[in-house]
Amino acid sequence: MDEEFFMRDAVAVAADLLGARLLVHDVGGVIVETEAYRQDDEASHSHRGPTRANAAMFGAPARAYVYRSYGLHFCFNIVCETGSAVLIRGLQPTHGLETMAQRRGLADPRRLCAGPGNLCKALGVTKLMDGMPILSPPFSLALAAEKPAIVSGPRIGISKAVDLAWRFAIEGSPYLSKPLRPAER
DNA sequence: CTCAGGATGATCT
DNA sequence: GATCATCCTGAGG
Numbered sequence: 001m002d003e004e005f006f007m008r009d010a011v012a013v014a015a016d017l018l019g020a021r022l023l024v025h026d027v028g029g030v031i032v033e034t035e036a037y038r039q040d041d042e043a044s045h046s047h048r049g050p051t052r053a054n055a056a057m058f059g060a061p062a063r064a065y066v067y068r069s070y071g072l073h074f075c076f077n078i079v080c081e082t083g084s085a086v087l088i089r090g091l092q093p094t095h096g097l098e099t100m101a102q103r104r105g106l107a108d109p110r111r112l113c114a115g116p117g118n119l120c121k122a123l124g125v126t127k128l129m130d131g132m133p134i135l136s137p138p139f140s141l142a143l144a145a146e147k148p149a150i151v152s153g154p155r156i157g158i159s160k161a162v163d164l165a166w167r168f169a170i171e172g173s174p175y176l177s178k179p180l181r182p183a184e185r
Numbered sequence: 186c187t188c189a190g191g192a193t194g195a196t197c198t
Numbered sequence: 199g200a201t202c203a204t205c206c207t208g209a210g211g
Contacts, residue, residue, distance in 0.1 A: 035192070043192070053207055071205030073193050087192060117193045157192055177193095 001135065001143055006061035010036040010084035015152070015168045017078075017086060019144025024123040026140075027096030029113060031088060032173040033180075035155045035166055039083030042160035046083040056131045057085050064139075066120070066130040073117030076125045078134055089116050089156075089167075091123075092175040115177035153180045 001020075006013060014036035022028045037044035045067065050058040056065040057079055065077040065085050077085035091113035093100055100122040101107045113119040120126070134141055149171040154162055156178060169180045 037192070045192075048208090051208070067192085068205060068207095070191060070193050070203080072203065075192060077192085089192090115193070155192070159191090 001141055003060075003062045003135065005143075006078060006080045008081060010038050010080040010086050011166055013078075013080045014086045014166065015150055016143075017088075018150050018168055018170050019146070019148040021094070021140075021142045021144075022088065022091060022123075023095055023140040024125060024129075025096075025138045027099050028123055028140075029091040029094040030144075031090070032092050032175045033088075033090030033167070033169045033177060035087040035089055035168070037077070037085050037087060037166075041084075041164070041166075043155065043158040043162075043164075044084070046085075058082055059131060060133075062133060062135050064125075064129050064132045064134050066125060066127050068127060069117060074120035074125055074127060075116040076120050076123075076129075087116055088119060090114050090169070090173075090175055090177050091119055092173065093122070110174050114175060118177075151180055 014034040017031050017034050020031050022031055039046045045054045046057045061079050063079045065079050069075050077087045079085045093109050093112045100112045104122050113122050151171045152165045152168050155167045169176050
C-alpha cells in the first residue's frame with residue numbers, strides 16, 4: 001500500500017478499496033462500502049474548482065478529505081488523483097468494538113459504522129484530520145488479501161449525476177448503510 | 186452582509 | 199416517507 005495506489009481514477013480506487021482494513025488509532029475494520037467523486041462530476045465538491053473547504057481534494061493523494069455534513073456529521077474521504085476522492089461509507093467493525101460502541105451509544109456491529117457520518121463518529125474522525133496523510137499514524141490501511149466479490153449502483157444522497165453507478169460494496173455484506181442492488185435489466 | 190443548501194441520521198407516522 | 203437538528207461555505211447584493 002503506497003501513494004501510487006491513490007494516484008488513479010477514483011472510480012477504480014473505490015472498487016479496489018473494498019476489503020481493505022482501515023483503522024484510526026487502532027479502531028476500525030474492513031471497508032465494505034465506498035463511493036467515488038471526480039472533478040468532472042456534478043455531484044462532487046470539487047466540481048467547481050478549488051476552494052478553502054475542498055482544498056484537500058486538490059492536494060496530494062492518499063490524504064484525508066474530511067468535511068462537515070448538514071452541520072452535524074463528518075464524512076471521511078481519501079484523496080485520489082487531483083480533484084477526486086473516495087468516500088468511505090461503511091465498515092465491518094473488527095477492532096476497538098468497545099470504543100466504537102461507546103462513541104455511538106449502541107452496540108449492534110451492523111450499525112456501528114454504517115454510513116459516512118456514523119463511521120466518522122465511531123472512528124473519532126473530525127475536521128482536525130482534514131488533509132492528514134492516511135498512510136501514517138493515526139491511520140492504518142492494509143489492502144485485502146483476497147479481492148471480495150463486489151457490486152455497484154447509484155450513489156446515495158445526491159441530486160446530480162444520479163445515473164452514475166459509482167457506489168461500490170462487498171456483495172451481500174450485512175454492514176452496508178443501505179442495501180445495494182445491482183442495476184436492473 | 187445575508188442566505189440557501191447540502192456526499193446525513195434519528196425519529197415519527 | 200416526512201421532518202428536523204444545526205454548521206459551515208460559497209454565491210450574490
